[in-house]
Amino acid sequence: MFYFRRLTLFLSLFFAVGLTLSGCDTRNRNIGSPELAAGDFGRDGSYSGSEGDYYPGEEQFGDLVYNNFVNTNEDNLSTFGIDVDTGSYTFGRKKINEGQLPPPASVRVEEYINYFRQDYPPPDDNPFAVYVDGARSPFRGDEFHLLRIGLQARNVIDNTKPWNLTFLIDISGSMTSRLDLVKQSLYILIDEMREGDLISVCTYAGGVRTILPPTSLSDADRESIKGMIGDLQAGGSTAMASGLQNAYQINREGFLPDGVNRILVCSDGDANVGPTSHDEMFELIRSYVEEGITLSTLGFGQGNYNDYGMEQLADMGNGNYYYIDSLTEAARLFTEELVGVMEVIAKDVKVQVEFNPEAVRRYRLIGYENRAIHDDDFKDETTDAGEIGAGHRVTALYEIELVDGVSGDVGTVHLRYKQPSGHTDIPLDVVIPRHAVTAEFDQASRRFQFTAGVAEFAEILRESPYVNTRFADVEAIVENAVSGGDDRDVEFLELVRRTMRID
Template identity: 40%
Template sequence: MKENTKRIFAMAAAIMMTVTMFASCGSASDSTYKAENDTNITNNDVKGGKSPENITADAETDGGEFNYYTEEAIPEINTEEYNHYAENSFQSVAEHPLSTFSTDVDTASFTNVRRMIENRQDIFADAVRTEEFINYFKYDYPQPDNDDKIGITTELSDCPWNDESKLMLVGLQAKDIDVQDIDSNIVFLIDVSGSMGDANKLPLVAQAFAMLAENLGQNDRISIVTYAGRDTVELEGESGANYSKIAETLAGLTAGGSTAGAAGINTAYELAQKYFIEGGNNRVILATDGDLNVGLSSQEELTALIEEKRDMGIFLSVLGFGMGNYKDSRLEALADNGNGNYAYIDSIDEAERVLVTEMNGTMFTVAKDAKVQVEFNPANVSYYRLVGYENRLLDDRDFEDDTKDAGDVGAGQQVTALYEIIPTEAKAEENTRTLKYQDDVAYPEPEKAEEGDLDRELLTVSVRYKEKDENDSKLVDKPVMLASYVSKDEMSDNMKLASAAAMFAKTLGNSEDKFTMAEIREQAMGLELNAEELLKLISDYETNYENKQ
């Protein structure tokens, strides 16, 4: 079956599913929009709120794609849940010379906030995770050297939002391996409870998974497990070559009932273990709005359950859908503790990006438990602040502890982090070599520094990770020299895009640093990298919030 035919079939099936659900169980999700308790985040100022049964199933975009987010679909009462993290503060190098964090390749925060902006909803500051805004975009990093699975790129330049500090970029590039000969054993774990009955949930799930199934082959195995009041095995160990059966099974799903998530998760892992492929890609992909309300439903209980399963060599990807009752905090915990990644799907285009275009990174892990530790030289740095990663911070002793779980990186994926750095003033006064950090002083071209010349080092970036099937970690590191500094006029596109994404996230989230859209746009304009999505979102924000009547 040709790709276009498969895509049309999947879209048609999704639309038919929507019509069927609204005809048979349209009222099943009414209770979803009631506030669960007084501590939930609520939002009564959403425009165009109507009850779920008024969602139209025939809305289309100009491009002819099914539109899952109509104005009528926005609920009046919002019970979405997000964890709160205070922004990282500056740390004294004299007291804390090490900064340690787990890698993060998740992108859910960016697409979830994009959905809020496009729908003109109130933007929850706690929904904004700066590192996920930064890591949504792709950068120009070289492939790792030799047999390393992760390579390190760094850049030191001026900080766009603080004249008194510098900005340091740390970019990790995972090896882009050939996955053609790697067979997959995938379990689609799908929430079909009543809260999934909306057009932007289960129908979009079915279409997204159908797109992924298009790329599977004879030796791949697909199982489909659904859960509501109980878990059901809809498909078991089916060959990836039988696309029509997989797509028809997905199209036949309907929503209704409560959410017994723990039972479904257990069944999914049992099937993944039953069809386990040695040396293959063994993965459970969970699709849900996170509204787990029967069985193990607390974040702590769910985390404990996933931690028990991750050592089997079966990885977890979490895909979030929908709005109104979305439980981001629970889904993030599942992905972080299940050796997997977390994405939010707000459109079929995003589904294609995550499950087709970037399938290798999403599905094929090359480095697990990846951790970063930066050691600052107190002779040259007084204070530093990690931008984002508030929920990924590790104790310094965790870096060399191979039993400590950390982030996992897929084939070809990237991890980008920014540090705001305040140079040591005394050093600048004593030695003209560091006068390049003073904007008002002309500074001659620095002498080339040799590696190992500790006096000329600013810091060292170290990364530990494990090969996919190994238990002992490997170490790669890179010193950053004072001589590597470039002025803001020479700043690379990598640094410009990453800092613009960070500025946008800071403006929307829990940061004291706020910027105008014009300032952020100026940082992101004219880049050869893929800044279009950020520029579009900046424009949408201006139109929907700053320029609204």
């Protein structure tokens, strides 16, 4: 299968370069000293940060590839797995806020889009609802339209499922300048956990340690656990594989059959010692996923940062990838997004858009290049794909060229997904009527316009050959569509303006 081959290739490359892999209510919390964070945002979207988390080395990203236009009379099926990661956006935001354009290969358009809220109503009964709309493209003339496909996951009604979380903290030498932000981020998460949840803490550098075995928060006070984390100091090499093996074993000791069992890896992804082969590591991660233990990654730092490795580890572990560029972002992730991070409501979510060749001449999926699935694997129940958490929203944009004078439907969105503990795909189909995509751009919803601006911004940064738009054009669209009550929107508008000054 395509997805298996992609993961195997990732592990091979990871080793070839010497990187051996061996929404909740907020409460008052003690999160340490905010001035130690790597950067923070003001209410107006302004950013104050430093480059103090830089460590010399080579940043690593996946291959820079672009989805091409496809003629529907040659192939009218577009198939991919969903993605709710956002690490690419927050990594790029950090670069821009410190006066640099992010490397094109670091920009994954879907992660820029999916960082922001959408206007999709939550479903009533199903795990998620599917929405389609569109409008004429403001960027490519009258020839093209933008099609938006949105998935909105239901919110958790009964948030009583217990959590068994293992913090795996990289305390190698390269983490020295990043460790304060790691600690403060985890303090926030500890404060958001509930009594009865299990927490364990492991570290790795040249060797591995278990700082805290699985412990119920009703048996140990939060401040003492924060103190254990606060005492950590960085130094030494990076035995990531051994650290992962130990973390899985520790999490298994506290395994909750009806709970969330999750490892959270806090690292810059830079690994340099360890005896385990990539085949063994792949089997290790896969075996624990099958047991019900998932893995998410939280990225920190720059200079030697391995974005590709951190993203792919989360993919293999059936978790999510996030990049923490500030204490503000940590607070958002572990308060606003926390339930969605932890509570998976559907897994192996695959999308196949079947375009009607009589209505659509050609199409281009914007982003999701490394989530592609072979069309023939869509109905294969063993095909691995993305997970979606409670309250998560997922958006995909297509550029399409419509056939003039035809009134037929544009196509159909086919979805297949499994229940969190299920093994059988559940199908869901939604028709895309032509009238849903033919509005003028200024008649589309403000959220649609804002999303189009975000996507175009990311396309410019990644130097897409299909884009010849100026940042100033993006600024005008975003400024018109921004929601003044949404701090993420306000920050993004300021980010576009900062980019214009760099460019």
